[in-house]
Amino acid sequence: MFDIDFWREIFQSINKNRTRSLLSGFTVTFAILLFTILFGLANGLSNTFAEAFVDDAANAVFIRSGATTKAYKGMQAGRRIQFRNEDYKYIKTDFDDNVEFITSRIYKNVAASFRNEKNNYSLRAVHPDHQYLEKTKVYKGRYINQRDMDIKTKVVVIGKLVKEDLFLKVDPLGKYINLSGIPYKVVGVFADDGGDDEERLLYMPLSTAQQVYGNNDYVDQINLTYKPELDFNQAIDFGLDLEKKLKERFLVAPNDQRAVRVFNMAMQNKGITQMTSVLGIIILIIGMGTLIAGIVGISNIMIFIVKERTKEIGIRKALGASPKSIVAIILIESIFITSIAGYFGLLLGVGILEWAGPSLKTYFITNPSVSTSLVISATLTLIGAGTLAGYLPAKKASKIKPIVALRDD
Amino acid sequence: MLEIKQLHKSYAIGDSSLHVLKGIDLSVAQGEMVAIMGSSGSGKSTLLNIIGMLDEADEGDYILDQVPIKNLTEKKAAIYRNKFLGFIFQSFNLINYKNALENVALPLYYQGLKRKERQEKARFHLQKVGLLDWETHLPSELSGGQKQRVAIARALASDPKLLLADEPTGALDTTTSYDIMAFLQQLNDEGKTILIVTHEEDIAAMCKRIVRLRDGVIMEDKKVTQVRAELHV
Known part of the structure; x- marks a missing residue:
């Protein structure tokens, strides 16, 4: 069900709290950007190895x-x-x-x-x-x-x-x-x-x-x-x-x-395969590391956002907002920002790889690219992590007694 | 319209428990304007929380407009709060990124009204508090008295049975305080039932009845001759 008023609330909140929105968006964009570029470069390195042996069967x-x-x-x-x-x-x-x-x-x-x-x-x-x-x-x-x-x-x-x-x-x-x-x-x-x-x-x-x-x-x-x-x-x-x-x-x-x-x-x-598999492990570690850094970043921001919005939550509750609508408004906002920012990071990363790709040939990096599905799953992971990290404090905040939330200033 | 019988409330503090409300009996009729007074720790805030459905009593009955308020789910409490109650706070509690009109319209959003209807109603109430010209202003662009007026307009927007004001003049200077009280008195004259928690004697004197709490019991409950605030402005 599309509720235009709900989305109006969300857009107003995003628009009027630009610093907050940009901060969380930037974290995700940056994480996905790094993820894309690192994976792309590593793939380029593997491509170079693979290309050297296309002529004959490897065995x-x-x-x-x-x-x-x-x-x-x-x-x-x-x-x-x-x-x-x-x-x-x-x-x-x-x-x-x-x-x-x-x-x-x-x-x-x-x-x-x-x-x-x-x-x-x-x-x-x-x-x-x-x-x-x-x-x-x-x-x-x-x-x-x-x-x-x-x-x-x-x-x-x-x-x-x-x-x-x-x-x-x-x-x-x-x-x-x-x-x-x-x-x-x-x-x-x-x-x-x-x-x-x-x-x-x-x-x-x-x-x-x-x-x-x-x-x-x-x-x-x-x-x-x-x-x-x-x-x-x-x-x-x-x-x-x-x-x-x-x-x-x-x-x-x-x-x-x-x-x-x-x-x-x-x-x-x-020797080559050993090197490629070591390379693969390094890629995996780097990718995971970037992703974890992103997850930690977005989680911190979500906790901070919920903390910052405690008072607003109290006001909304006193005015008759149900706990569900409180959780929804916080989460949908963060999912929305994370998705847009993640997509932006993906575009940026792919663009940079495309732009820099040909000149990297001399550094043994051939056709550096990432599969879209990989980056999308990375973005989804970040969204999931952000949702999870936001859900718990949002849930907690939605249970705070409004009077407590409101007196807290 | 409001009936409270033998209300008890305790808070667990570590192993022991603190008995905050020790059998409160209070009944408020339609159109009353009641001041609840008491020093901090007297239980007045707890009582207001329970009346405001933000907290539940351990024991005793609470009936609001013939509806027993008991074992409410969070969702139901939210609906009742929206339907029955209007809150006015010491620190106004306007949402700082929404302008005056949007703030007033917010409870109507939670009532599920259409946007057009919300704005119409919100404008009506803003006009009532005399701030229609300020509808596009953010709270940060308003004075303390104006903010409290916007907050009152917001409390009135959902047309509640009962207005609950928690130290409504606590953050205002005397002149502005009396100005706000004059407006609350005017609302009361029009038939709104109003409950004000305060520790200021002059504010309490502007109500029609004063309930004094001490250590979780009602010490005194008396009707007073209302001091009209407009005489002091």
Whole structure:
């Protein structure tokens, strides 16, 4: 029910007691402003970290091979280690418990042409799982699938920039692209957050490449992701175990750094994630601290306001105000001020973040922002706290005998 | 119109209790103007609080305009206060951020009257106390006597059965005090029942009846010949 007289009373009280209204409003505005800015900056810091790792899956493990540097078990140093399909199968089956996605990779450079357009590109021949490992975003058509692998279809998935280079305005899907003399059907176009280099690529089924380029079962590299449920220590152990087993498999000295190289993202991510979580805790503490400071501030002001209004309450009661209307008028006034002030603080904070955001990029703060729902819940918390802090003294004041309230001067 | 029988009231002070009112019998008829006198601690304020429904008696009956006042909830007390009683205070107790008209209109707000009606009635009463020209002035812009007049207009606004005045001239100089008393006498002449708590003999003498309290009992209750205040102004 909207009672215009009730609101008239409230607005008059707010308007005629400007110092009081501004004081309580300022506390809330300031608390929300600080909350917004601190949270925004902290979020910006996290964004910077997140952005550094968008290219590949955070739980990736890369396995590469090279030449041995040490003689071991009767084998000479300088022997080349070559991965084959059986190594892929070995990892896939023996480490099944820990492996989420796995793919082999063959690298080739190809001269590609379509009609009159020509260019040189890197080609990666891969398993279908590669898509998840590289976070490849196919926005047109499809990726390599198991059927391609099984029957060695001559298909390719091309990067966005390849499409722009060669196909110009033609829709590449279903068209044949010529790679060093052999036509391949384009089945998909992809984008990648990793940048231009990652979009100037072609993907081909591994089995096709093996048949076309050398008719062997060699692979250049094996990439995999460990299961996300592994924690960092488990993941690191898994990586070390994998490295050890592979070295045994290829008769490589355990301390040979070149022949079999396992690069585990968990190693790097551990530090970063630890830092991010510490950052998160710091953010939480700062946010809570700001909020508590705001709560204490608004509570103090509410107690002060009720104290200041004791006499007025006494007068109103003597004139026939019910206790309920006394409590209502005090609380609604404070809720009204707190809401407006909180909203103002939110606008101010978001405005400052927006304004200062771009220039903060150099300080590792990317796109500092806060979710509106977070700030609204912070404001609601303050309103709640103000209400609670105001309710108890208001309730008490509404029970004071008017004569006592009035004589008190 | 007001009937009090064997009224008792005690306050707990620590472990012991202080017996403030020890069996008060008082009956006030329509149109009377009664002064309640007594030194501090005599119980006169407690008696006024009970009559004003700001406090409840432990024992005894209180009947106001045929309505027994007993076991009131806060809400009911508020309604009765608004309907039956008009308060006048020593320190005026106007709301300092409301102008004269708004102050007078406040009890009407609690009666649930419409804004227009409230302002109309409030203007009528302001005019009655001779301050219609001051309606937009804040209390801080008024003299003591004017403030008390606004307070009286406010007390009259809800058209109460009984006016309760607690030391109404306590904060005023003699001339202004008599001026206010003259006005209260005029209201009484028009038929309002008025109860004044005071400790000033000259003010009491301007009423029609003086009730003297000492140590929680009525020492003396006598009708007096009213001294007309306007003769002294």
